Amino acid sequence: MAIVDYRGHRVVAQSIIPGILQGDKSNSLLYGSVDNGKKISWNETFNSKVVEAAKQLHLKEHVVLDGSGNPVKLAATVKCKGIVGSCWVYASSPKVF
Numbered sequence: 524m525a526i527v528d529y530r531g532h533r534v535v536a537q538s539i540i541p542g543i544l545q546g547d548k549s550n551s552l553l554y555g556s557v558d559n560g561k562k563i564s565w566n567e568t569f570n571s572k573v574v575e576a577a578k579q580l581h582l583k584e585h586v587v588l589d590g591s592g593n594p595v596k597l598a599a600t601v602k603c604k605g606i607v608g609s610c611w612v613y614a615s616s617p618k619v620f
Contacts, residue, residue: 554605555597561590565597569605574598 527534553566554573574584577598584598597603 551607552604553607555599555603556589556601557604558590560587560601563587563589563593563595563597563601564605565595566605570596570598573603573605 524538525536527536552564554564554569556563577584582598584596586594586596587601588594
């Protein structure tokens with residue numbers, strides 16, 4: 524991911540996650556929300572990585588409420604997404620990172 528400021532415009536460029544354009548995308552979201560917090564996904568393994576990065580940035584874990592009022596503890600904004608992509612390996616089945 525890169526943020527580029529050019530002639531008064533800010534552009535965010537991201538690479539495409541392998542496998543995200545095929546299949547059901549609802550199962551690929553591990554962390555965060557794609558619907559402005561109505562449903563918030565949370566995964567312990569991914570959260571531990573976000574907490575590790577948040578410590579380096581001096582960010583504190585905090586509790587947010589989803590659309591149903593359920594509390595979820597996040598170490599980033601609700602718009603921060605953890606998405607699983609897939610990578611095809613020649614000799615075996617698809618691997619999920």
